[in-house]
Structures are given as structure tokens and as C-alpha cells.
Amino acid sequence: MAKQTDVQRKWSAERRLAARRRGLRYHGGPYIVDDVYICSFSSWIGRTDRRTGLSSISWEVKVKPRAIDEVYWAAVVPGKTPPRVPVHRHLSGLSASPLSIARGSMEVSDDDPADWEGVFDEFERARLTFIEETPTLAAFADLVVDPARNRSVHDLRRQICTLAAAGRVDDALTLLAAAIAGGNRGSYFWEAGEFEYLDAYLRGPAAYVDFREALRPTHTMTYLEESRPRISITISRNRDRNGFLFSLSRLDGTERWAIILDADGGVPNTDVAQLRYIQCAGSAERMTVEVCLPGASVPGFVAIQSVVGRHVSVAQPIDQTISLPSVEVTVAAHEVFDAAAAAELFDAFFLADDLPPGFALRPLGGFTADGERIDFPQQGWSRSKDLS
Known part of the structure; x- marks a missing residue:
């Protein structure tokens, strides 16, 4: 045989x-x-x-x-x-x-x-x-537009495209609205589900342009883990509004120990004068938060990286230890955050690329116009693990 x-x-x-x-x-x-x-x-x-x-x-x-x-x-x-x-x-x-x-x-x-x-x-x-x-196409539309044929994404995709091609755009939009409201966005392509693309397209050129523009990345989010290379994803403030609490709550200070949110438009920033990011390191219970913002708040530098803290009326000692893999850093008590408090900062930065009012910044280091990073003297601070 x-x-x-x-x-x-x-x-x-x-x-x-x-x-x-x-x-x-x-x-x-x-x-x-x-x-x-x-x-x-x-x-x-x-x-x-x-x-x-x-x-x-x-x-x-x-x-x-x-x-x-x-x-x-x-x-x-x-x-x-x-x-x-x-x-x-x-x-x-x-x-x-x-x-x-x-x-x-x-x-x-x-x-x-x-x-x-x-x-x-x-x-x-x-x-x-x-x-x-x-x-005819119209006869095909009458045949396939049947709730009994809505058993799968494939069926729904065929019905929507058929209705649109046959000029029954309102009927197609009704199907799309029901699908998206029920959490069905179709197969995922590039930055969105196919039903989201179809919905915007059928609403007209202006709506489609706005939709495509909203898909453009505004930030890069990077996860630092001890046993794996950095993982970076691009996200858009126009679409990704689920917040950062879940990600920050998963930090344990040993394996998952840091997150960076960079306002770079989804493309690595090569101009230090435009550096703008927020980052945290530690565990969900105890973490430090830093922010880098452009500007000459310290002479000779085009961007400054600072530790974020709550406003206090009296200076506090830098005596709070936060453990990271292979290193410990010390900050002041008002500079220690948990995941929930840090998530509020990340959420605000994601929407405005800046911190909300009510927080103090303690400069850690700066970037010169030629790209060199210089650390400022810090009591009890170790930069042997640089997040950025």
C-alpha cells in the first residue's frame, strides 16, 4: 500500500x-x-x-x-x-x-x-x-441577513459586509452596534477589532479619519522582570482607558519589579530634550515613583528626572528602604506609594503627560543637551539599577 x-x-x-x-x-x-x-x-x-x-x-x-x-x-x-x-x-x-x-x-x-x-x-x-x-447582491443580502445565521464571527462579518455593499448601511450599523455593545469586536487586526474598523468606515469619511487617528499610539509601556527581557507595548490614550492599577498591583519587588510609561508616541525618543515618562519600582505594597519632564528647572539640563512625593510641611529624612532585585533604594516616607496611589499618578500622566497638582518633586538627575545623564548627589540613593 x-x-x-x-x-x-x-x-x-x-x-x-x-x-x-x-x-x-x-x-x-x-x-x-x-x-x-x-x-x-x-x-x-x-x-x-x-x-x-x-x-x-x-x-x-x-x-x-x-x-x-x-x-x-x-x-x-x-x-x-x-x-x-x-x-x-x-x-x-x-x-x-x-x-x-x-x-x-x-x-x-x-x-x-x-x-x-x-x-x-x-x-x-x-x-x-x-x-x-x-x-444579485440584493438577493444575497436578503438570504444571509437572518438571525439564525449569526452563529459565529464569520457569519456576522459576512452579513455586515453584505448589507454595506448592498447599500443597507443603517442595517449594517445596527448589527455592528449590537455586536460591539455585547463585547464582540470581531477578529483583532492591528490596533482594533474588525467590527470597530467597519463601524467607523460605514459612519463616513470624517468618522473613519477620526477613528484611525485615535488608533495612533501615544505612549510606550515597558515591564521590567528579573528573569525575562523587557516587554514593551504601545498604547493610546484615546482608546486604552482601563487604568494601570492591575499592572501595578502585580509588582512583587523581586520578579516583577518595575514599570515605565513613556510619552513617546509609540516611537523611542532620541531627543533627550523631549523625554517625558513616569516609572515606578518596588512591590505593590511599597514602591517609589519617578518622573522625567523636559525643561531647564536645573541650569545646564534639558530634562530632569525626579522622585515623586506628596507635599509635606516639614522636611522628612530619607530613611525608607524599598527593596529591588540586587539593590535597595531609600526614599522619604512621603515618597513611598502603594499600587493604588501610584495608579492615580500613572492614570493622570497617561491623560496629560504630566503629574496632577499636589505632589512634590525631588530631582535625582538630569540630561544635558548632548544626551549625557548626570546623577545629582542623593542621601541614601543608589542608581545601580537604572530603570530608564
Whole structure:
């Protein structure tokens, strides 16, 4: 008996030859295009039944209007270079979901050819019957817009794009609003879910421009852990409003020990005169918070990094120890924060790139115009672990 991989190659070659004889085009599988629809064919081979020696080949016919992918590409993947052959984008993963219109299977002995001619007869019969019964985009919209067909993200994506392509934009927006309100944003692409892209796109050019602008990163958040490299993610103040309490509450001072929030627009800042960040180190119960802000508050420097503290009327000694991996730092009592208090500072900085009023700053070091960092003398302070 031939190896299964050899059998699969043989049947796949037979399928391609049969498709070519029918005049079908091929991209991952046979397909055919007309003025309205693209109809595709897929098949897969099951394991050989040891008792009968037969393998099951299952197949499926799918169809969708080409116009629905025009909506999808314009909304969800704007600016992406389309495939070299434009029609191939309808068959890619970045497209609206087709509708299954026929399925079948056949059992084949490893030594026999598969009856692809018979299967393609079924393919053509299913395609022509569907087109006869559903000849237009409007008819397709009436067919697929059915709550009973809303079982998956794929179904909902197809309905929304079909309604939009058929000019029923208000109906599409109603579906989108219900999905997003229920927490269903569709598959996640780049900075947002596909349903969010579609919703903004269908609301008009101005809404879409505003939505795209809101996706632009405004900050970089970096997590420092002792046993792993730094992890950095870009976030946007226009969208990411969940707050920082959860992240700060996970600090333990040994493994997870520091977080940096940099107002850099999502791109590492090479101009020290524009440095603006807030960072903390320690545990959720006891941590120090520092901020770096541009400005010449100390002569000769273009940005100053400071320890943040609450305002106090009487100077306090720097005698509070905060343990970090391999080092301890000391700060004053009014400069010790827990996760909840630090989260208020991070939240405020995220929205305004500055601290709220009511806090004192004790300078730790500064950056000169040529990029050099110089530490200021500090009682009890160690900079052997520099967060920034």
C-alpha cells in the first residue's frame, strides 16, 4: 500500500487536472468568478479506514459576492498592498467570509483515482442553482441577513459586509452596534477589532479619519522582570482607558519589579530634550515613583528626572528602604506609594503627560543637551539599577 502522503499528492494532482479541464482557475483550490460572485471549492482527506482500506475525501462549495470584499478591504486593511492578482484577495484570510452552499464526500481506495469529475459536476450544479435562485447582491443580502445565521464571527462579518455593499448601511450599523455593545469586536487586526474598523468606515469619511487617528499610539509601556527581557507595548490614550492599577498591583519587588510609561508616541525618543515618562519600582505594597519632564528647572539640563512625593510641611529624612532585585533604594516616607496611589499618578500622566497638582518633586538627575545623564548627589540613593 502506498504511503498516505503519496496518495494525497496523487489525488491532489488529479483534482488540479480535473479543475483545469473544467476551465477553473486555481489559488489554493479551484474557483470560478463571474460578474457578481466568486465560487470556491475546497477538499480534505480523512484517515484511511483500516477495516475497509478506504479513505474519505470531503469537499465543500462556498460562494460570496465580490463586492463584500471591497467593503472589507477598504475598512479593515486600508493601505495594504493587494495580491499581485487582484482576485486573489477574495480568497485570502483578509476577506469577508463566504457562504457554504454544498458539501459532500466520497470514499476512495488508495489504489484508485478519485472521482473528481463527478465532484466537479456537483460543484457546477450547486453554483448554477445558487446563482439562478440568488442572482444579485440584493438577493444575497436578503438570504444571509437572518438571525439564525449569526452563529459565529464569520457569519456576522459576512452579513455586515453584505448589507454595506448592498447599500443597507443603517442595517449594517445596527448589527455592528449590537455586536460591539455585547463585547464582540470581531477578529483583532492591528490596533482594533474588525467590527470597530467597519463601524467607523460605514459612519463616513470624517468618522473613519477620526477613528484611525485615535488608533495612533501615544505612549510606550515597558515591564521590567528579573528573569525575562523587557516587554514593551504601545498604547493610546484615546482608546486604552482601563487604568494601570492591575499592572501595578502585580509588582512583587523581586520578579516583577518595575514599570515605565513613556510619552513617546509609540516611537523611542532620541531627543533627550523631549523625554517625558513616569516609572515606578518596588512591590505593590511599597514602591517609589519617578518622573522625567523636559525643561531647564536645573541650569545646564534639558530634562530632569525626579522622585515623586506628596507635599509635606516639614522636611522628612530619607530613611525608607524599598527593596529591588540586587539593590535597595531609600526614599522619604512621603515618597513611598502603594499600587493604588501610584495608579492615580500613572492614570493622570497617561491623560496629560504630566503629574496632577499636589505632589512634590525631588530631582535625582538630569540630561544635558548632548544626551549625557548626570546623577545629582542623593542621601541614601543608589542608581545601580537604572530603570530608564
